[in-house]
Amino acid sequence: MPAIVGLLCVAGLLAIAALAVVLGRKPIGAPVVYGACLVLSIAGLAAALVTLTGNAPPAQLVLPIGLPLLGAHFRVDALAAFFLIVVNAGGAAASLYGIGYGRHEQSPLRVLPYFPAYLAGMNLVLLADDAFTFLIAWEFMSLTSWALVLAHHREPGNARAAFIYILMASAGTLCLLLTFGLLAGPEGNYAFATIRDNHQPASLAALILLLALAGAGSKAGLVPLHIWLPLAHPAAPSHVSALMSGVMTKVAIYGFIRIVFDLVDEPAWWTSLVVLALGGITAVLGVLYALLQQDIKRLLAYSTVENVGIIFIGLGLALAFRANAMSLPAALAMTAALLHVFNHLLFKSLLFFGAGAVLDATGERDMERLGGLIHRMPQTAFLFLVGCTAISALPPLNGFVSEWLTFQAILVSPLLPQWGLKLMVPAVGALLAFAAALAAACFVKVYGIAFLGRARTPAAQAAGETDRFSLAAMSILAAMCLLAGILPGVLIDLLSPVVSLLVGGRMPPQVGLAWLSIVPVTESRSSYNGAIILTFLILSGVLIAMVIHRFATRATRRSAIWDCGYPDPSLATQYSGSSFSMPIRRVFGITLFHVRERVDMPRPGETRAGSFHVKIFDPAWLFAYGPAGRAVWAATGKLNQLQFLTIRRYLTLVFAALIVLLVVVAAWR
Amino acid sequence: MAMILEIAAQALQMFLVIVVAPLMLGVTRKVKARLLRRIGPPVIQPYRDLWKLMHKEAVLAHNASWLYRTVPYLTFAAIWVAAALVPTYSINLIFSWSADLIAIVALLAMARFALALAGMDVGTAFGGIGSSREVLIASLAEPAMLLVVFTVALVAGTTQLSAIADHMIHGTVGLRVSLGLGLFAFVLIAIAENARIPIDNPATHLELTMVHEAMVLEYSGRHLAMIEAAAALKLTLYFSLLVCLFFPFGIATGDKSAAALALGIGTYLVKIGILAVLLPIGETAVAKMRVFRYPVFLGGAFATAALAVFLLFVSQGF
Numbered sequence: 001m002p003a004i005v006g007l008l009c010v011a012g013l014l015a016i017a018a019l020a021v022v023l024g025r026k027p028i029g030a031p032v033v034y035g036a037c038l039v040l041s042i043a044g045l046a047a048a049l050v051t052l053t054g055n056a057p058p059a060q061l062v063l064p065i066g067l068p069l070l071g072a073h074f075r076v077d078a079l080a081a082f083f084l085i086v087v088n089a090g091g092a093a094a095s096l097y098g099i100g101y102g103r104h105e106q107s108p109l110r111v112l113p114y115f116p117a118y119l120a121g122m123n124l125v126l127l128a129d130d131a132f133t134f135l136i137a138w139e140f141m142s143l144t145s146w147a148l149v150l151a152h153h154r155e156p157g158n159a160r161a162a163f164i165y166i167l168m169a170s171a172g173t174l175c176l177l178l179t180f181g182l183l184a185g186p187e188g189n190y191a192f193a194t195i196r197d198n199h200q201p202a203s204l205a206a207l208i209l210l211l212a213l214a215g216a217g218s219k220a221g222l223v224p225l226h227i228w229l230p231l232a233h234p235a236a237p238s239h240v241s242a243l244m245s246g247v248m249t250k251v252a253i254y255g256f257i258r259i260v261f262d263l264v265d266e267p268a269w270w271t272s273l274v275v276l277a278l279g280g281i282t283a284v285l286g287v288l289y290a291l292l293q294q295d296i297k298r299l300l301a302y303s304t305v306e307n308v309g310i311i312f313i314g315l316g317l318a319l320a321f322r323a324n325a326m327s328l329p330a331a332l333a334m335t336a337a338l339l340h341v342f343n344h345l346l347f348k349s350l351l352f353f354g355a356g357a358v359l360d361a362t363g364e365r366d367m368e369r370l371g372g373l374i375h376r377m378p379q380t381a382f383l384f385l386v387g388c389t390a391i392s393a394l395p396p397l398n399g400f401v402s403e404w405l406t407f408q409a410i411l412v413s414p415l416l417p418q419w420g421l422k423l424m425v426p427a428v429g430a431l432l433a434f435a436a437a438l439a440a441a442c443f444v445k446v447y448g449i450a451f452l453g454r455a456r457t458p459a460a461q462a463a464g465e466t467d468r469f470s471l472a473a474m475s476i477l478a479a480m481c482l483l484a485g486i487l488p489g490v491l492i493d494l495l496s497p498v499v500s501l502l503v504g505g506r507m508p509p510q511v512g513l514a515w516l517s518i519v520p521v522t523e524s525r526s527s528y529n530g531a532i533i534l535t536f537l538i539l540s541g542v543l544i545a546m547v548i549h550r551f552a553t554r555a556t557r558r559s560a561i562w563d564c565g566y567p568d569p570s571l572a573t574q575y576s577g578s579s580f581s582m583p584i585r586r587v588f589g590i591t592l593f594h595v596r597e598r599v600d601m602p603r604p605g606e607t608r609a610g611s612f613h614v615k616i617f618d619p620a621w622l623f624a625y626g627p628a629g630r631a632v633w634a635a636t637g638k639l640n641q642l643q644f645l646t647i648r649r650y651l652t653l654v655f656a657a658l659i660v661l662l663v664v665v666a667a668w669r
Numbered sequence: 670m671a672m673i674l675e676i677a678a679q680a681l682q683m684f685l686v687i688v689v690a691p692l693m694l695g696v697t698r699k700v701k702a703r704l705l706r707r708i709g710p711p712v713i714q715p716y717r718d719l720w721k722l723m724h725k726e727a728v729l730a731h732n733a734s735w736l737y738r739t740v741p742y743l744t745f746a747a748i749w750v751a752a753a754l755v756p757t758y759s760i761n762l763i764f765s766w767s768a769d770l771i772a773i774v775a776l777l778a779m780a781r782f783a784l785a786l787a788g789m790d791v792g793t794a795f796g797g798i799g800s801s802r803e804v805l806i807a808s809l810a811e812p813a814m815l816l817v818v819f820t821v822a823l824v825a826g827t828t829q830l831s832a833i834a835d836h837m838i839h840g841t842v843g844l845r846v847s848l849g850l851g852l853f854a855f856v857l858i859a860i861a862e863n864a865r866i867p868i869d870n871p872a873t874h875l876e877l878t879m880v881h882e883a884m885v886l887e888y889s890g891r892h893l894a895m896i897e898a899a900a901a902l903k904l905t906l907y908f909s910l911l912v913c914l915f916f917p918f919g920i921a922t923g924d925k926s927a928a929a930l931a932l933g934i935g936t937y938l939v940k941i942g943i944l945a946v947l948l949p950i951g952e953t954a955v956a957k958m959r960v961f962r963y964p965v966f967l968g969g970a971f972a973t974a975a976l977a978v979f980l981l982f983v984s985q986g987f
Contacts, residue, residue: 429815529766
């Protein structure tokens with residue numbers, strides 16, 4: 001049944017998209033469209049939740065649409081149900097946020113029709129049960145999101161962002177097309193059920209995994225395929241950015257999991273080395289790059305790259321354990337990855353909503369032009385702080401739980417027999433620890449520069465609190481971050497059917513444990529209890545505050561800033577974002593990112609202004625895309641000369657081409 | 670009844686760390702002063718300082734937000750909870766399983782996160798410089814610390830502190846290369862995390878190399894008392910952690926009889942007392958580093974700990 005419910009939701013969303021074309025210009029348009037999306041997303045969410053908790057065997061549904069005689073196959077198993085929860089929870093939050101945020105949209109017709117269509121596309125990818133439907137839905141998702149990236153096409157840089165996005169999306173789909181071609185085999189059966197029965201030789205399975213990694217990785221943002229992500233995610237309206245970062249990258253991860261853990265035969269163990277290495281590099285480079293950004297939304301997009309890296313570390317560990325038939329550690333690693341999928345959805349959407357609220361209130365995305373928002377937007381500031389704490393993997397919030405589980409999975413991996421893995425896993429563990437510490441630094445910077453301190457511009461000075469729909473959406477996500485942090489056992493148990501489907505084992509049940517703690521392997525090995533930690537934190541903090549207020553003093557006086565006796569009223573003397581990240585830029589950036597700083601200091605007596613320039617190069621652009629782009633440019637420049645030939649030369653060319661082809665055909669036979 | 674006794678034992682640990690923390694700070698200051706041929710303040714001076722600060726009115730900048738006023742209590746609470754969960758005189762206390770070693774490291778990270786934010790709240794250059802350097806040090810020290818955690822966890826086969834201490838006492842651990850490397854890295858990290866020489870100087874004030882003191886420059890009164898107490902607790906926490914991970918002898922493991930507990934408390938106090946004497950001796954022997962030399966210092970810790978982890982992945986025998 002759930003496939004039908006999902007398809008009805010998709011149909012409903014497409015109908016809303018059509019309706020939005022008509023309603024778009026009216027003021028009632030935005031609330032109606034987003035409200036309807038909210039209702040349908042909640043319906044989809046409820047259906048997926050019922051599927052995941054009820055243990056009914058998944059039924060296939062074949063509709064006579066698409067290719068003649070083949071039809072379109074749909075099916076919702078536990079894996080699809082979990083990701084449907086992710087998509088629809090994200091969709092519901094974004095729709096609720098959109099009811100408020102969408103009112104300020106300058107050109108609603110460029111957003112409203114595409115938003116429901118985009119949600120429909122993502123749902124359809126998860127419902128698909130044959131390669132053809134999957135790819136069509138995948139492309140539909142890419143194209144609708146591309147249209148949303150272009151919503152504000154007149155702003156500088158957005159057109160280029162959309163161009164790079166569509167280029168990378170096409171390349172990714174090409175890889176997936178080849179993947180499914182290999183999976184379908186010589187008979188060309190595109191239904192997933194028959195693909196599962198096909199058996200590939202080991203080398204082909206490895207090739208399929210690598211192609212899937214490229215195809216899904218380019219959508220998810222794996223380094224070095226991440227370049228479109230920090231351009232395209234900030235360009236879209238903020239609720240769409242949240243969907244792209246929090247949800248669409250997860251649909252890409254679903255594609256990878258579906259192909260690698262479900263469809264293909266078990267690939268050789270060494271493929272997990274590739275996944276682990278890419279995951280580790282992605283996590284560290286993503287967060288280091290995020291640290292150097294000044295644009296809040298771009299920083300969040302790079303932080304998404306980091307989190308995708310963390311998820312791929314979990315998936316790589318699961319692959320390694322599964323290849324060695326260690327089902328319990330594989331289940332642990334897979335649970336960690338899937339839990340991080342869900343957690344990242346929560347806090348990244350929350351943070352993008354907060355960034356959207358700031359953008360809406362001040363018109364600024366550049367944090368060097370913000371500051372002091374904690375006074376002007378107190379509720380947004382508090383909710384954004386929750387998101388920052390959660391994404392920095394600090395207890396008792398949810399980001400910590402999934403990273404903790406990943407660490408636990410790393411700690412059982414000395415049991416792995418292969419030497420390659422014995423050396424790779426600790427290196428990846430070190431990279432993960434490094435990424436976690438840098439993420440905290442990164443979000444201290446975001447919050448400290450944008451929300452704390454003194455307002456740096458009149459726009460930041462004049463900001464006001466955002467609307468109540470946006471606040472409601474953010475509050476729900478923040479509450480979920482806390483709940484998922486203190487009651488992770490419920491989520492882990494919810495994930496167990498998914499995990500046992502993928503790796504053939506599951507973590508021990510968590511809900512019945514005393515005091516609601518989580519115990520991944522055995523109690524003597526490791527356990528964590530977020531609820532007790534939270535209780536202790538509150539109790540001890542309140543206790544000490546009460547004791548001091550009661551028995552010492554509670555007197556408080558307001559005064560001017562002290563600043564060691566030399567306060568400077570100028571707002572420019574505050575620490576800026578680029579000065580905050582200067583030490584880290586110097587330490588890590590010089591070799592990794594070819595950071596070049598240029599200081600132009602006027603000599604004493606000169607009256608011109610001083611200046612300071614920082615240039616940062618993405619190694620991916622420097623070493624891969626830049627040379628490739630220049631090569632294409634040079635080749636097309638050469639080929640362009642063919643446009644201006646005389647008729648005789650064209651005839652010669654045609655004749656020569658004919659001869660060459662005939663020779664080739666002759667040689668072929 | 671048994672439950673009440675269990676909770677009382679946990680509460681005893683909670684208050685033990687908070688009571689001895691200022692004393693440890695006083696001992697280090699006294700020893701340092703003697704080494705510099707000064708008389709130095711009495712060892713109970715930190716208690717007096719805290720008492721005085723708590724009774725003074727708190728002066729806040731006009732634009733200080735709620736975050737600025739909450740952070741001292743939050744930082745203190747986070748470090749106190751972390752310190753109360755590290756076994757000091759007995760293992761297997763009732764709440765010892767609620768956070769393992771990784772979670773304790775994360776609790777310390779949370780305290781630092783909060784304090785770094787508070788440093789930027791008023792919008793001064795000093796606060797910013799302190800926070801910026803603090804997160805630089807953290808971004809190097811925290812991964813190194815997690816690698817030390819991995820080292821001991823791989824030797825003991827668990828991340829539970831009680832189980833690690835138990836394994837170190839009863840298991841056939843012996844002298845291990847990996848544990849030696851881990852101890853070396855841990856000492857370097859502890860120096861950096863507690864803002865001691867050569868990374869930071871707890872005694873300086875108006876100096877451009879300072880980190881922790883710059884971050885909390887605006888604080889006064891009871892808020893400053895909380896932050897100072899948290900810093901003292903953090904030092905004690907690192908002492909307890911070092912003792913619990915590497916030298917857990919004397920700790921009460923089996924029955925919780927009064928004699929065993931008294932022995933546990935006695936040995937614990939002696940051990941951390943020795944550490945409080947050793948720390949200033951080390952400090953007076955070296956000079957403060959430039960900021961951009963920190964990566965060398967902490968990178969050394971990171972590399973050492975990483976080597977230990979690699980060795981353990983290669984063979985559990987190291």
